[in-house]
Amino acid sequence: MTRQELFEQIQRKRSYLCIGLDTDIKKIPPHLLQLEDPIFEFNRQIIEATSDLCVAYKPNIAFYEAHGPKGWVSLERTLSVIPKDIFTIADAKRGDIGNTSELYARAFFDQLSFDSLTVAPYMGIDSVTPFLQFPNKWVILLALTSNPGHDDFQLLSVVSEGKSYFMFEKVIQNSQAWGSADNMMYVIGATRHDYIERVRELAPDHFLLVPGVGAQGGNLEEVSRYGLNKQGGLLVNSARQIIYTSQGEDFAEKARAAALAVQQEMERYLNEYLPR
Numbered sequence: 001m002t003r004q005e006l007f008e009q010i011q012r013k014r015s016y017l018c019i020g021l022d023t024d025i026k027k028i029p030p031h032l033l034q035l036e037d038p039i040f041e042f043n044r045q046i047i048e049a050t051s052d053l054c055v056a057y058k059p060n061i062a063f064y065e066a067h068g069p070k071g072w073v074s075l076e077r078t079l080s081v082i083p084k085d086i087f088t089i090a091d092a093k094r095g096d097i098g099n100t101s102e103l104y105a106r107a108f109f110d111q112l113s114f115d116s117l118t119v120a121p122y123m124g125i126d127s128v129t130p131f132l133q134f135p136n137k138w139v140i141l142l143a144l145t146s147n148p149g150h151d152d153f154q155l156l157s158v159v160s161e162g163k164s165y166f167m168f169e170k171v172i173q174n175s176q177a178w179g180s181a182d183n184m185m186y187v188i189g190a191t192r193h194d195y196i197e198r199v200r201e202l203a204p205d206h207f208l209l210v211p212g213v214g215a216q217g218g219n220l221e222e223v224s225r226y227g228l229n230k231q232g233g234l235l236v237n238s239a240r241q242i243i244y245t246s247q248g249e250d251f252a253e254k255a256r257a258a259a260l261a262v263q264q265e266m267e268r269y270l271n272e273y274l275p276r
């Protein structure tokens, strides 16, 4: 999917919501557990109930891998029911020496047909560029993550040409030579919305994947104020706050209500910062 197509979807749906399919067998409604593939059935109903309100789905691969081969089947089946105009993110946080990264890319882009993959930048250029060789596919590079440990490394000072930068700032600056705003996004945690203005100075055109609203307490209003750009430029992810709203037979309906509340809030920000 191209940047322009993503933007058109944001305008059409008045939403930049990405729903996280972090489908935990321990948290899904008990009535689904007797089915052959409860994870798929849960996802299928969530997708059916919410696909007009969001522009992306992000299955976190850990929730599927943990079940072995059965989990991969649930993931494949889930992908097959996501409408084709919706952006898909494999949240696998990969990155390794070049030939290994290339195989990871083939797994997620060719075998599973995801539009994008989250990638850790720590091993540097040759661990990231193999993912950028796939036409129409995206790398979403971790820059400033939402978890408490982000300050262990991402906020360390690095001196470059006599100036001091945070490590995450160097990730954003240096990686722009590896790809472009048409095939690379950055992860910025919603819990660090105080840095989004700075991120926008460094990467005015790139899309940002912003997890951490909802269950992790990030602030959507602040993220939107500083993060929206002229093409939308934001995919704000929420998983638990949307998909686990009810443990009953009405779980999909309740998930829709939670997604609708977020979409309506986003529509207000789009009207304010990015009028049609």
Ligand SMILES: O=C(O)c1cc(=O)[nH]c(=O)n1[C@@H]1O[C@H](COP(=O)(O)O)[C@@H](O)[C@H]1O
Binding pocket: 020, 022, 060, 091, 118, 144, 145, 146, 147, 187, 188, 189, 211, 212, 213, 214, 215, 216, 237, 238, 239, 240, 241
């Ligand atoms: O790469 C990610 O998506 C990610 C990066 C980050 O900094 N923080 C973060 O929470 N995530 C993912 O985003 C999702 C957040 O889920 P909720 O907190 O339930 O909305 C999980 O799948 C996390 O793995």
